[in-house]
Amino acid sequence: MLREDQRLITFFDEIAYKILLSTYGEFSLCTKNIDRHQQENIFRQWQQKYQIHFHQKLDEAAAAFVSENQSTVTIDWLRKKIGMLIQHYLQIFTLRAQTT
Numbered sequence: 001m002l003r004e005d006q007r008l009i010t011f012f013d014e015i016a017y018k019i020l021l022s023t024y025g026e027f028s029l030c031t032k033n034i035d036r037h038q039q040e041n042i043f044r045q046w047q048q049k050y051q052i053h054f055h056q057k058l059d060e061a062a063a064a065f066v067s068e069n070q071s072t073v074t075i076d077w078l079r080k081k082i083g084m085l086i087q088h089y090l091q092i093f094t095l096r097a098q099t100t
Contacts, residue, residue, distance in 0.1 A: 005074045009081045012065050016058055016089045023054040024096055031100065047097045054093050058086045 027050040034043045062082045072078055
């Protein structure tokens with residue numbers, strides 16, 4: 001059975017993954033008709049817009065999650081791990097966008 005701190009980080013990981021899927025889906029729809037060879041600059045602008053949007057959504061979810069779990073003994077550890085997960089998911093978004 002998972003410890004409480006591991007359970008919390010796993011739960012936030014699931015939240016972040018759902019946000020990734022949703023935001024990347026929106027990004028894909030907005031950029032599907034862009035010819036990257038001819039309009040790379042426009043594609044990059046959309047990518048940057050959605051990366052910022054994705055980061056904001058993750059930060060909002062993290063703030064709400066930490067607020068709900070303030071009583072956790074390992075709150076500093078939780079904040080650190082959530083920060084690492086946010087960076088991880090931002091990298092995933094960037095890699096997916098570059099290989100679209």
